[in-house]
Amino acid sequence: AGAGAMGTSSQVELQGEYLNKAKISDGGKKHRKNWTSTWVVLDADQLTFYKESKQEALANLKPGCKPDGVALCGALIDWTTEKSSRRNVLQITTHTGSEYLLQADCYTTICKWYDAIKKTVNSLSNG
Numbered sequence: 001a002g003a004g005a006m007g008t009s010s011q012v013e014l015q016g017e018y019l020n021k022a023k024i025s026d027g028g029k030k031h032r033k034n035w036t037s038t039w040v041v042l043d044a045d046q047l048t049f050y051k052e053s054k055q056e057a058l059a060n061l062k063p064g065c066k067p068d069g070v071a072l073c074g075a076l077i078d079w080t081t082e083k084s085s086r087r088n089v090l091q092i093t094t095h096t097g098s099e100y101l102l103q104a105d106c107y108t109t110i111c112k113w114y115d116a117i118k119k120t121v122n123s124l125s126n127g
């Protein structure tokens, strides 16, 4: 599905599914886990979480508000079986110590995201 350059500032690497997302810590401070379904967009250096597809979300965004995003430079990505009872959960830890879980019931879907995010993280640390 829809990989293409529809970003305003940066090349979109992957989008096209809703994933379940939970932020479990913010700068090392533990958060109460709250899974939400979110439209995820991966571009050259970050993940952005939208409530609905990016076009709709940008159209509905209140002035001065920015969608929630995760900078991937210096981030770590790994599978986790300990941080959730759900299956197919990956964990992203940012360089500031914030932790996010992403999950999809479809293994193929989440693998595609794992590979794409990993590739982006690697390209940021090597380049």
Ligand code: I3P
Pocket (backbone or CB within 6 Å): 032, 033, 035, 083, 084, 085, 086
């Ligand atoms: C949490 C909620 C989450 C669950 C989490 C619970 O309860 O059920 O779905 O995570 O488990 O604490 P509450 O809504 O009362 O905050 P998983 O679905 O990922 O297992 P956890 O505490 O073991 O993280």
